């Protein structure tokens with residue numbers, strides 16, 4: 001007989017394991033099937049936003065995550081952009097994510113993805129409803145009205161304990177040569193109510209359920225190198241302390257030559273465009289590093305790999321009982337640190353909706369809203385923030401040069417810096433147009449927004465303290481929370497009764513409307529389990545039951 005679970009998670013990367021944590025904390029019986037027994041030891045996915053650190057807070061592992069960083073505590077995370085190469089006299093070091101720090105209750109952080117994955121995997125040990133099958137590959141997925149059936153096979157890697165790891169990035173050309181196969185005769189069949197596919201950019205599940213992808217393909221091969229050099233560290237002491245160093249060279253059409261610290265002192269990763277026919281053997285990688293750095297130095301290489309520069313976003317994130325999340329849903333170049341951060345937001349968006357549905361208080365419309373909310377956000381992230389950013393840098397480099405007209409160049413260079421700063425402020429994923437949010441008429445779901453302290457339906461709840469001195473986040477419930485600041489009891493009662501009627505897990509937090517809480521600009525704020533506001537007002541809605549029905553998809 002097949003094993004039955006409520007949810008099968010395909011893929012044991014950070015997004016798959018994060019999904020298991022999110023569901024496990026809600027007591028959902030799930031199994032995570034991951035091809036590799038250990039996280040891939042490549043220092044990618046380092047830049048974690050303030051919002052991502054909020055997820056780790058709610059997962060109960062924010063301190064463990066911070067302790068897993070390789071850089072000294074408090075070491076600045078910011079980056080430098082230079083014209084031509086890193087020894088250029090033209091460079092800037094903007095504020096970066098610090099600009100939005102006050103709109104989140106956790107600070108951002110930076111650590112290699114394998115460290116993050118180790119913290120997430122450790123968390124699973126305390127979650128009894130989660131089963132892990134690392135060293136197993138999802139091979140087939142079939143669904144009908146009653147559930148999903150998944151066939152898995154044990155990998156050769158698992159059976160021989162440690163083989164060659166797959167490069168889990170975006171290279172599609174060599175996928176079949178690096179993927180470990182499965183061992184004959186070790187198949188298992190799993191059944192579940194739902195599948196969440198977090199199986200990376202080349203997602204088997206996405207292909208099997210027939211979801212296409214769209215986006216921008218730059219037809220550009222990129223190098224990813226990991227190396228050690230103390231000399232480079234010393235040379236970069238000319239800049240304020242920071243972690244990323246980006247050279248914009250006029251020959252490179254807006255593609256970056258990019259150094260990122262792995263630790264402070266010696267280890268680096270680097271990416272830059274290379275000719276399409278480049279292999280690990282036929283190219284002078286040290287020469288490319290020298291060119292980006294602006295001087296000759298000696299690098300000891302630990303890794304050389306490649307990826308294709310393209311933005312690919314799935315046409316939809318759900319087909320009946322199967323959902324896709326993380327790189328399976330959206331893959332793109334690591335320009336701006338959007339990949340892992342968005343993948344984790346995907347599963348925080350989806351996790352409570354799946355739990356609500358399985359517990360009987362969330363309708364099918366709630367499950368549909370996952371794709372409705374998350375897909376447009378990533379489409380715009382890919383096109384407007386990543387692809388458009390490359391085009392904008394290319395236009396700048398084609399038009400301005402210090403050799404042609406220094407004064408004109410300096411003015412435009414300053415403007416380029418400011419555009420980058422504005423982008424951080426206006427990147428604010430929001431869902432006021434969602435069918436499970438009480439947003440204004442005509443609103444949409446978008447990556448473009450603004451950071452304010454107002455409690456706006458469809459937007460992340462800005463942080464505030466309670467008069468007890470506790471932060472608001474510490475008091476929010478696992479279900480819906482009604483914040484009531486000087487609101488009258490009858491209003492609170494009417495919303496609470498509606499929640500009881502519809503069996504929605506519900507908590508009320510009462511406090512005064514001052515001490516910063518007045519900035520919410522509403523006496524009543526209804527917050528859903530992923531800390532997004534779904535409704536706000538000064539008095540109860542005319543029909544609280546229909547509001548609760550809508551925001552839980554019980555329509």
Ligand SMILES: Cc1cc2nc3c(=O)[nH]c(=O)nc-3n(C[C@H](O)[C@H](O)[C@H](O)COP(=O)(O)OP(=O)(O)OC[C@H]3O[C@@H](n4cnc5c(N)ncnc54)[C@H](O)[C@@H]3O)c2cc1C
Pocket residue numbers: 010011012013014015016033034035036043044045046047048113136137138139166168169198199200201203204205224271325326327328334336337338339340341342343
């Ligand atoms: C150089 C570089 C720098 C980056 N920097 C950042 C950054 O600063 N910030 C950021 O947010 N993002 C960054 N990213 C992106 C980030 O690394 C990815 O978005 C992230 O890995 C996505 O996680 P995932 O779990 O969705 O996919 P993956 O990490 O690809 O994990 C998918 C997992 O599923 C497994 N799998 C695949 N197929 C199957 C199957 N059939 N059955 C079972 N298991 C399967 C794979 O082996 C893998 O373990 C960077 C990426 C690169 C390459």
